[in-house]
Amino acid sequence: MQEIEYIGYAAGFLTTLAFLPQALKVFRSKKTRDISLLWALLMTFGVFLWFCYGYANHSLPMMIANGITFVLMLVILVFKLRFK
Known part of the structure; x- marks a missing residue:
């Protein structure tokens, strides 16, 4: 079962990392x-x-992955609403 957890961590890391450049750019x-x-x-x-x-x-x-992604998405959403 632990190997599956590693896949979950890797998937979460990569998909969360994908939002970081956009959030930083915004x-x-x-x-x-x-x-x-x-x-x-x-x-x-x-x-x-x-x-x-x-x-x-x-x-x-x-x-972990969705908590961090949620924060990144909030940054994007707040800036989208604030700087229309």
Whole structure:
């Protein structure tokens, strides 16, 4: 079972890392014109639900990855709403 946990950590790390460049770019440039508000809303809420699912199933890899991704998505969403 532990090997499966490693796959979960690797998947979570990679998919979370994928959001980091976008969040940093938005944070630095304060420009979000090309980001869809609907995408940002749905993605933020979806990631939050994945975190809740991981919590309910006691899945640390899922909780860590989606917790961090949720914060990154909040940055993107807040900047999208603030700098329309």
